Amino acid sequence: MFWGYYISMIVFATALLEMSKDDISSTRTNKVILKDRKQRTESSRRWLIRQLNDPYVQKAKADGYRSRAAFKLMDIDEKFHLLKRGAVIVDLGAAPGGWTQVALKKIGEKGQVIAIDLQEIEPLPPAEIIQGDFMEEAVLEKLLSMLPSKVDVVLSDMASPACGMTDVDYIRIMALVELVYDFCFTALKPGGSMVAKVLRGGTENKLLQSMKKNFTKVVHFKPSSSRADSAEMYLVAIGFRPEKSA
Ligand SMILES: C[S@@+](CC[C@H](N)C(=O)[O-])C[C@H]1O[C@@H](n2cnc3c(N)ncnc32)[C@H](O)[C@@H]1O
Numbered sequence: 589m590f591w592g593y594y595i596s597m598i599v600f601a602t603a604l605l606e607m608s609k610d611d612i613s614s615t616r617t618n619k620v621i622l623k624d625r626k627q628r629t630e631s632s633r634r635w636l637i638r639q640l641n642d643p644y645v646q647k648a649k650a651d652g653y654r655s656r657a658a659f660k661l662m663d664i665d666e667k668f669h670l671l672k673r674g675a676v677i678v679d680l681g682a683a684p685g686g687w688t689q690v691a692l693k694k695i696g697e698k699g700q701v702i703a704i705d706l707q708e709i710e711p712l713p714p715a716e717i718i719q720g721d722f723m724e725e726a727v728l729e730k731l732l733s734m735l736p737s738k739v740d741v742v743l744s745d746m747a748s749p750a751c752g753m754t755d756v757d758y759i760r761i762m763a764l765v766e767l768v769y770d771f772c773f774t775a776l777k778p779g780g781s782m783v784a785k786v787l788r789g790g791t792e793n794k795l796l797q798s799m800k801k802n803f804t805k806v807v808h809f810k811p812s813s814s815r816a817d818s819a820e821m822y823l824v825a826i827g828f829r830p831e832k833s834a
Contacts, residue, residue, distance in 0.1 A: 644813050648686065654710075656813070657745060658686030660822070661783075663811030665694065668824055670781045674698040676739040678731070678775065679715075680722050680768060681746030681785075683707040688715050691743070702734055722746065723767060738777040744768045744784040747820070754819075761785065762792050765823065769799060773830055780828045788819035799825055 628636070639645050644656040653659075665671045671694035679688050682703035691701045692715055701715040704727070709717045716734055720727035746764045750757050765784045772782050782803070790796070790808050799806045804827025814820055 642815075653686050653689055654684040655686035658690050659813035660745075660811040661687045661690045661743070663813050664783060664809060664822060664824065665690070667809060668781070668826060670741050670783065670824075670826070671695060672740065675741055676700045676736060677702070677741045677743060678735075678739050678771075679703040680742070680744040681705055681764075682717075683709045685709050685712050685715075687743060687745055688712050691715075691741075700736060702731065704731060722764070728771070732775065735775060738780070739775050740777055740780050742768060742772055742776055742780070742782045744782075747785055757819075758787050758789060761787050762795070765791065766795060769795065772802075772828060776828050776830075778828055778830060782823075782825045782828070784823045785820055786823050788821065790821070791823050799823075802830055803827055804829060 642656065644659050648654070648656045648658055651658075661671075671677065671691055673694070673696045675695045676699065677691045677695065679691060679701055682688050683705035684707075685703065688701050688703045688709070689712065692699075692712065695701065702718065703709055703712070703715050704718045704720065704722055706719070706721055708719050711717065718727065718730055718734070720730070722728065722731075744764065746761075746768075748757075748760045748764075751760075765786060768782065768784050772780070776782065786808070791799070796806065803825040806823070806825045808821050809824050810821040
């Protein structure tokens with residue numbers, strides 16, 4: 589059951605409940621700070637302070653979005669206008685569902701979203717949900733069998749948990765991006781778009797060159813809602829024109 593999402597929410601809620609008024613105080617700029625009464629590891633302390641002070645975390649909660657990531661897709665769409673009414677969208681790495689919520693709102697009743705994640709996603713009708721590893725052949729086949737036709741947009745916010753070794757994290761995410769790009773040759777309509785999370789340093793050059801031949805426009809974009817200290821950014825490819833193979 590969407591354990592990753594729930595566990596982090598439970599940890600966050602428990603930490604809030606455990607805090608007495610003495611544990612939190614606000615600075616004159618309304619920034620929440622923690623006093624050192626409870627024993628916390630340094631990393632959980634930093635995470636908690638960041639969550640408490642993050643306006644997008646608070647706004648996501650207030651607006652009914654399952655994750656602050658929802659605002660990143662809104663920023664991307666505000667800039668590139670990819671999520672059109674009636675569109676068919678595949679959302680890869682969708683848990684807990686923030687991007688799926690945004691996509692559903694944008695495409696309206698005639699559109700369709702198929703969301704995939706390793707983790708279970710709480711139902712988000714009318715989105716169709718697959719729990720599984722996008723890197724596995726059987727999962728890919730299941731996804732293809734569920735598509736009504738070719739799709740208008742392939743979204744990927746997939747990322748393995750960061751291991752802290754920059755090169756390894758980079759290689760892992762690029763492997764996912766390559767698979768997403770391959771998937772476009774099977775499933776994306778001509779004229780369609782692809783969005784994929786990458787890390788600082790951007791897309792590996794050979795892949796980027798290939799993409800530039802097969803899309804009209806390929807750019808890197810850092811949404812304003814993406815944390816400035818995060819290495820993530822998004823590869824946005826528009827106008828698929830699949831004359832060549834990946
Ligand atoms: C940053 S989160 C996605 C947040 C989501 N876009 C939202 O708006 O709520 C990244 C997700 O990618 C998923 N993921 C990573 N590798 C995957 C894979 N090989 N197949 C499917 N999902 C994957 C993770 O389980 C994780 O839930």
